Amino acid sequence: MDLFRRIRRKPTLELEDIQATVLRARPEPYFGTHAILEITDPAAGKELLRRLAPRVTSAARWDEPQPSWMALAVTYQGLVALGVPESSLSSFPANFRAGMAARAERLRDTGPNAPEHWEFPFGTARVHVAVTVFAENEADWQSEVAAYERELREVPGVNLLSHQDFGADGFNVFGYRDGFSQPVVEGSGAEPLPGDGRPIKAGEFVLGYPSETGSPLATPAPDVLGRNGTYVVFRKYHSHVDAFNRYLHDNGRTKAERELLAAKLVGRWRSGAPLALAPDRDDAALGADPKRINDFDYADDPRGLHTPLGSHIRRMNPRDTKLEVLTDVNIRRIIRRSTSYGEPLPADALTDDGRPRGLDFIALGARAIDNVEFLQSEWVNSGNFVGLGKEKDPMISLQDKKGAYFTVPGSPPRRIQNIQSFNTLLGGEYFFMPGLSAIDWLSR
Amino acid sequence: MSEQSALEKFQTLPAAVREKVETAISDAKIELKLRVGLMLADQKETAEHKVTTAGRVGAKSGEVSELTVIMPLKSDGAARLRKFFKVIDGNLAGAGQVGTLHNMRFVFLENDTKLLFATAYDGEWDPYIDDFATKIPEFMDYLFRNVEGWPGIASPDVKDFIVKYQIPAEAWFVSHPNLTVAEANRLKRQDETVQSFLADLN
Ligand code: HEM
Numbered sequence: 048m049d050l051f052r053r054i055r056r057k058p059t060l061e062l063e064d065i066q067a068t069v070l071r072a073r074p075e076p077y078f079g080t081h082a083i084l085e086i087t088d089p090a091a092g093k094e095l096l097r098r099l100a101p102r103v104t105s106a107a108r109w110d111e112p113q114p115s116w117m118a119l120a121v122t123y124q125g126l127v128a129l130g131v132p133e134s135s136l137s138s139f140p141a142n143f144r145a146g147m148a149a150r151a152e153r154l155r156d157t158g159p160n161a162p163e164h165w166e167f168p169f170g171t172a173r174v175h176v177a178v179t180v181f182a183e184n185e186a187d188w189q190s191e192v193a194a195y196e197r198e199l200r201e202v203p204g205v206n207l208l209s210h211q212d213f214g215a216d217g218f219n220v221f222g223y224r225d226g227f228s229q230p231v232v233e234g235s236g237a238e239p240l241p242g243d244g245r246p247i248k249a250g251e252f253v254l255g256y257p258s259e260t261g262s263p264l265a266t267p268a269p270d271v272l273g274r275n276g277t278y279v280v281f282r283k284y285h286s287h288v289d290a291f292n293r294y295l296h297d298n299g300r301t302k303a304e305r306e307l308l309a310a311k312l313v314g315r316w317r318s319g320a321p322l323a324l325a326p327d328r329d330d331a332a333l334g335a336d337p338k339r340i341n342d343f344d345y346a347d348d349p350r351g352l353h354t355p356l357g358s359h360i361r362r363m364n365p366r367d368t369k370l371e372v373l374t375d376v377n378i379r380r381i382i383r384r385s386t387s388y389g390e391p392l393p394a395d396a397l398t399d400d401g402r403p404r405g406l407d408f409i410a411l412g413a414r415a416i417d418n419v420e421f422l423q424s425e426w427v428n429s430g431n432f433v434g435l436g437k438e439k440d441p442m443i444s445l446q447d448k449k450g451a452y453f454t455v456p457g458s459p460p461r462r463i464q465n466i467q468s469f470n471t472l473l474g475g476e477y478f479f480m481p482g483l484s485a486i487d488w489l490s491r
Numbered sequence: 492m493s494e495q496s497a498l499e500k501f502q503t504l505p506a507a508v509r510e511k512v513e514t515a516i517s518d519a520k521i522e523l524k525l526r527v528g529l530m531l532a533d534q535k536e537t538a539e540h541k542v543t544t545a546g547r548v549g550a551k552s553g554e555v556s557e558l559t560v561i562m563p564l565k566s567d568g569a570a571r572l573r574k575f576f577k578v579i580d581g582n583l584a585g586a587g588q589v590g591t592l593h594n595m596r597f598v599f600l601e602n603d604t605k606l607l608f609a610t611a612y613d614g615e616w617d618p619y620i621d622d623f624a625t626k627i628p629e630f631m632d633y634l635f636r637n638v639e640g641w642p643g644i645a646s647p648d649v650k651d652f653i654v655k656y657q658i659p660a661e662a663w664f665v666s667h668p669n670l671t672v673a674e675a676n677r678l679k680r681q682d683e684t685v686q687s688f689l690a691d692l693n
Contacts, residue, residue: 265647371673372590
């Protein structure tokens with residue numbers, strides 16, 4: 048599928064100063080690496096930023112294919128390690144300063160998802176800088192990574208804490224096309240595709256521009272640091288595809304029944320075709336057509352007979368669904384830049400092969416931290432907002448060990464018992480993704 | 492119940508419960524000690540009504556939380572609010588659209604210099620402040636601009652402002668701790684269906 052929206056209007060955002068990842072969609076297939084670095088003294092940290100700055104790609108001409116690009120983001124501890132002055136540190140929001148691990152209760156990251164079980168280095172105060180390389184082919188991926196590693200080697204005061212490769216053909220490890228539904232950012236110049244809805248105010252995604260409230264959201268000081276920056280939420284999940292497959296097998300006798308249930312859980316068939324437009328069977332051509340794949344709302348499906356109210360995409364973007372709780376769905380949108388790692392497990396594999404596979408969930412936006420906290424407590428680990436009581440998101444919630452279920456609406460509704468947690472959190476962090484002039488400011 | 496039989500019944504409670512009661516309310520009559528003791532001993536009932544915390548401040552029982560704030564009013568604040576409440580006859584029916592409010596009240600204290608605002612609501616309030624700021628900003632600001640120092644519903648400081656005046660309840664009871672407003676609405680709809688089914692049947 049051609050994922051690139053085109054620039055059709057004159058952009059009004061300062062694209063040369065905004066990092067590419069904010070607007071640039073990842074290609075299909077894609078290759079890449081997430082690295083996490085620790086700064087042991089401020090001078091070394093600044094030296095690292097000075098060296099990497101020229102490699103950080105801007106969002107200028109974000110619609111043109113590019114062989115590879117690099118993104119850079121900093122945690123609150125990273126800002127401290129860089130010696131950023133207190134007046135500036137205290138201008139960042141409280142949840143960013145606390146860090147993801149400290150927000151576990153808000154995020155409902157308990158039990159197996161709790162920070163005490165996380166992989167190193169997540170949740171430690173040593174996570175300072177994240178560097179991500181995206182590429183559209185293997186060779187450019189390798190050379191971009193090699194280039195960043197050369198710079199890293201030149202700066203002795205910076206340690207590499209983790210290096211994770213990722214890559215996929217556009218389908219995640221459960222076998223679903225993933226990552227294409229995105230909000231349209233006003234001022235980016237993007238052509239809206241059918242079904243995209245109105246563009247969302249730029250200030251929801253990039254700091255320093257008017258938001259949905261009419262004015263810019265709180266922006267870190269000084270202006271050069273905050274402007275054109277955004278926040279990033281990174282959450283690394285391990286996927287239990289075998290458990291997912293077993294759930295389908297336990298509750299579907301034929302392949303057709305299993306695939307329908309698989310579609311009901313997500314709200315889309317594996318091809319990406321939405322149940323809203325293909326209620327009875329998959330339609331691969333629809334799933335590969337960017338002009339049709341999002342061209343729907345839920346107006347004619349208030350009870351969820353096609354797309355269950357509790358399905359993953361209807362929860363995560365309810366569109367025009369009538370909600371039980373007063374909510375502004377336009378401020379709850381996130382830009383998703385998630386990356387898949389590991390080999391997919393085929394739908395007939397019912398036992399775990401013990402290999403690492405999953406998704407690095409990555410959300411960007413001026414409210415990304417508030418929004419992921421909101422989504423986790425209100426829309427993922429509760430069903431109250433759509434009148435589903437304690438029923439949770441079938442893909443990403445932490446399900447109760449006993450008594451958890453998923454409801455497929457109908458007459459009568461089908462309540463499918465014993466749904467498990469299909470994804471376990473391995474760790475995560477809150478980052479600030481500075482604009483290019485902010486990187487320069489930080490390096491001085 | 493006679494004092495004697497209350498005492499006998501009290502003796503049958505677990506030692507840990509008796510000890511808790513004896514140390515906390517040694518000055519109470521045996522009948523009250525027995526009542527408190529029985530309540531503490533009923534683990535199912537106490538578990539269902541267990542009081543936890545609602546976000547940063549406030550008590551929560553099951554899904555239902557309490558919020559109490561006492562805020563200083565501007566000099567003409569009470570008069571203006573009274574005028575507004577009069578126009579609507581003290582009826583805040585529109586608040587139902589929020590979907591999480593079980594009840595709320597506005598009370599003027601200390602010669603109209605302070606406002607007490609108290610509500611029972613579902614979940615936590617601070618995730619939804621941002622939604623109020625874009626969905627019903629006029630309403631929120633119209634009410635609360637009468638409060639001294641109100642930063643505006645869209646201000647990044649508004650959550651801290653509210654927390655500053657919030658007084659957590661020391662004790663909190665909700666008769667149906669797991670019945671949210673949304674769940675109650677669902678049960679009402681379900682009951683209507685059952686009632687009309689029964690009406691049609693007969
Ligand atoms: C391992 C974890 C996850 C898996 C396997 C997964 C899978 C999917 C799939 C297959 C789609 C449909 C394709 C698309 O619209 O691009 C989707 C959409 C989406 N997901 Fe997830 N997801 C995961 C985690 C999350 C998390 C943690 C969040 C947010 C807290 C989230 C939010 C969304 C949103 C907002 C959409 C777009 C919905 C729309 O616009 O209609 N996902 N996800």
